Amino acid sequence: xxxxxxxxxxxxxxxxxxxxxxxxxxxxxxxxxxxxxxxxxxxxxxxxxxxxxxxxxxxxxxxxxxxxxxxxxxxxxxxxxxxxxxxxxxxxxxxxxxxxxxxxxxxxxxxxxxxxxxxxxxxxxxxxxxxxxxxxxxxxxxxxxxxxxxxxxxxxxxxxxxxxxxxxxxxxxxxxxxxxxxxxxxxxxxxxxxxxxxxxxxxxxxxxxxxxxxxxxxxxxxxxxxxxxxxxxxxxxxxxxxxxxxx
Ligand SMILES: NC(=O)c1ccc[n+]([C@@H]2O[C@H](COP(=O)([O-])OP(=O)(O)OC[C@H]3O[C@@H](n4cnc5c(N)ncnc54)[C@H](O)[C@@H]3O)[C@@H](O)[C@H]2O)c1
Numbered sequence: 001x002x003x004x005x006x007x008x009x010x011x012x013x014x015x016x017x018x019x020x021x022x023x024x025x026x027x028x029x030x031x032x033x034x035x036x037x038x039x040x041x042x043x044x045x046x047x048x049x050x051x052x053x054x055x056x057x058x059x060x061x062x063x064x065x066x067x068x069x070x071x072x073x074x075x076x077x078x079x080x081x082x083x084x085x086x087x088x089x090x091x092x093x094x095x096x097x098x099x100x101x102x103x104x105x106x107x108x109x110x111x112x113x114x115x116x117x118x119x120x121x122x123x124x125x126x127x128x129x130x131x132x133x134x135x136x137x138x139x140x141x142x143x144x145x146x147x148x149x150x151x152x153x154x155x156x157x158x159x160x161x162x163x164x165x166x167x168x169x170x171x172x173x174x175x176x177x178x179x180x181x182x183x184x185x186x187x188x189x190x191x192x193x194x195x196x197x198x199x200x201x202x203x204x205x206x207x208x209x210x211x212x213x214x215x216x217x218x219x220x221x222x223x224x225x226x227x228x229x230x231x232x233x234x235x236x237x238x239x240x241x242x243x244x245x246x247x
Contacts, residue, residue: 180245207245
């Protein structure tokens with residue numbers, strides 16, 4: 001018996017990076033995994049690599065109709081990982097309104113829509129909603145104005161939902177994970193937006209007292225805890241997995 005045997009888990013952004021690492025661990029622990037992503041090629045390949053334990057559904061987290069289609073055939077959901085996200089690099093003087101809006105569409109509206117869509121599938125039997133916020137949701141950087149604002153919104157949205165579920169007596173828990181910099185493709189996408197990628201990379205290292213970036217498996221481990229019944233008393237909490245960066 002795995003720690004997630006008998007549970008169905010949907011992971012947004014499961015085609016790449018942290019979502020893919022979470023999908024691997026969940027499948028290894030016995031969950032039925034649904035990888036939901038904008039990238040159909042990589043998402044389908046990721047699901048295939050996990051064998052019969054996983055399948056892929058196309059999803060744009062920012063679109064209500066896309067959520068309806070993705071969840072259409074699912075009768076019961078035990079775990080939702082709202083992980084899909086993007087990172088817009090830039091300060092308040094650099095980011096355009098269009099970039100700011102897009103950041104919020106994916107990173108904030110995506111979590112809002114996913115949570116709303118999951119409630120009817122979890123209400124009767126309970127479930128765990130895991131929101132991927134960030135160190136950037138609790139600590140600001142001058143060059144991450146849109147990302148800081150979006151991830152901070154996820155931090156408090158998580159707590160509001162946790163309170164609502166508890167007050168209504170739903171057995172649904174909602175927690176947020178706050179990774180420091182973890183070397184995944186999102187980091188490469190941010191570096192590609194910079195004039196000086198080497199200096200930016202070094203600044204990512206230096207923000208962590210332990211002087212290294214994190215590994216995707218170190219985030220998947222906390223997601224596994226939150227998905228499993230081991231975390232039954234945890235709700236509305238911030239799990240900061242950041243090499244000490246938020247101290
Ligand atoms: N890597 C880090 O250092 C780090 C640190 C803190 C938080 N995070 C957060 O972790 C999450 C995952 O990041 P990652 O590093 O794995 O990035 P990644 O770029 O490797 O993966 C993100 C995935 O999300 C998908 N995606 C993007 N927009 C989407 C949309 N509209 N609908 C559905 N899927 C979409 C992408 O196709 C991709 O598969 C993000 O929310 C990110 O903000 C990452």
